[in-house]
Amino acid sequence: MAKSTEPPARAKNPAPDEDPAAAMDPAPAEDRAADEAQAAAGLLDGDEPGPVIEENPGGRSNFVILVDHASARLPRSLGDLGLPAAELSRHIAWDIGALGVARGVAAALDAPLVAQNYSRLVIDCNRDPAVATSIPVVGESIDIPGNIGLGAAARAARRAAIFDPYHQRIRALLDARLAAGRATIVVAQHSMTDLFKGVRRAMHAAVLYNRDRRFAGLVLDLLRRDTDLVVGDNEPYFVSDATDYTIPRHAEARGLPHVEIEVRQDLLSDAAGQARWAALLSSILGEAERRFFATLGATA
Numbered sequence: 662m663a664k665s666t667e668p669p670a671r672a673k674n675p676a677p678d679e680d681p682a683a684a685m686d687p688a689p690a691e692d693r694a695a696d697e698a699q700a701a702a703g704l705l706d707g708d709e710p711g712p713v714i715e716e717n718p719g720g721r722s723n724f725v726i727l728v729d730h731a732s733a734r735l736p737r738s739l740g741d742l743g744l745p746a747a748e749l750s751r752h753i754a755w756d757i758g759a760l761g762v763a764r765g766v767a768a769a770l771d772a773p774l775v776a777q778n779y780s781r782l783v784i785d786c787n788r789d790p791a792v793a794t795s796i797p798v799v800g801e802s803i804d805i806p807g808n809i810g811l812g813a814a815a816r817a818a819r820r821a822a823i824f825d826p827y828h829q830r831i832r833a834l835l836d837a838r839l840a841a842g843r844a845t846i847v848v849a850q851h852s853m854t855d856l857f858k859g860v861r862r863a864m865h866a867a868v869l870y871n872r873d874r875r876f877a878g879l880v881l882d883l884l885r886r887d888t889d890l891v892v893g894d895n896e897p898y899f900v901s902d903a904t905d906y907t908i909p910r911h912a913e914a915r916g917l918p919h920v921e922i923e924v925r926q927d928l929l930s931d932a933a934g935q936a937r938w939a940a941l942l943s944s945i946l947g948e949a950e951r952r953f954f955a956t957l958g959a960t961a
C-alpha cells in the first residue's frame with residue numbers, strides 16, 4: 662500500500678488475459694542472473710546480512726507468512742540516504758513491529774515465513790519496480806536525498822540486490838508447495854502508522870484485499886467479533902496492482918486465498934504487544950482457514 666504518500670486512486674485492473682510480469686524483463690534468465698549478481702555485489706558487501714529472512718520453510722501449516730517491510734536496515738554503501746537518524750527508525754523506513762507479530766503467528770501456526778531484510782527506503786518490495794515510487798523520493802512529507810536523481814544502473818542494483826531475491830524466494834516456496842500438492846493461504850503482514858500527516862488513527866487494524874475477498878472477508882468478520890476493536894475493511898489502504906506487488910503477483914495470480922493484514926504500529930511497539938496480536942491473529946487465521954475449507958467442501 663501507499664504508506665509514505667497519499668493514498669493513490671484505485672488502479673484500473675488489467676484484463677484477465679494480460680500478464681503484467683510477462684512484459685517486464687525480456688532478458689534470458691542466465692544473462693539476467695549474471696547481471697543481477699554483478700549489480701548486487703555493488704550494493705551489499707559480502708559481510709552484510711542477506712536480503713531475505715526465511716524461517717521454518719518446512720512448516721506444516723497451509724499458511725505462508727510474508728513481511729515485505731520487516732526491516733529498517735540500509736546497505737552500508739547507501740549511508741543514511743541523507744536522512745536524519747530519527748527518520749530512519751520511523752514508519753517511513755519499515756513496518757514497526759510487523760516482523761515480531763509475523764514470527765509469533767508463524768510459530769503458532771507452524772507456517773513458513775519469508776521477510777525482507779532491508780528498508781523500503783532502499784526499494785519497496787511491495788511495489789512493482791516499474792512504478793515511480795518503487796524507490797521513494799519522498800517519505801510521508803520528507804525528501805529522501807539519497808533516492809533523488811538515481812540513474813538506471815543504481816535502480817537496477819537495488820532491484821537485483823533487494824527486490825528480486827525476496828520475490829524469487831517466495832516464488833520458489835510457492836512453486837515447491839504446488840509441486841507437492843499442498844494448499845497455500847498467503848498472509849501479508851504489515852503495520853501502519855498511528856499518526857499520518859498529523860492525524861491520529863482510531864483504527865486498530867485493517868484487512869486488505871483486491872479482487873478476491875474470499876479469505877479476507879472471513880478474517881474481517883472474525884476480527885470484528887471483538888467489538889472493542891476498530892477494524893478497517895480495505896481502508897485506510899487497499900491492495901491494487903499499482904500500489905502493491907506481493908498479493909497481486911504471488912497470491913492473486915496463482916488463485917491462492919490470501920489476506921493482507923495491517924496492525925497499528927503503536928500496538929506493536931514492544932514484545933508484549935506483538936505477542937498479544939500474534940496470539941489473536943493466529944487464532945483468527947486458524948478459524949478462518951477452517952471456515953474457508955468448510956465452505957469449499959460444501960460447494961464442491
Ligand SMILES: [Zn+2]
Pocket residue numbers: 662664729730756850851852
Ligand atoms: Zn507495509
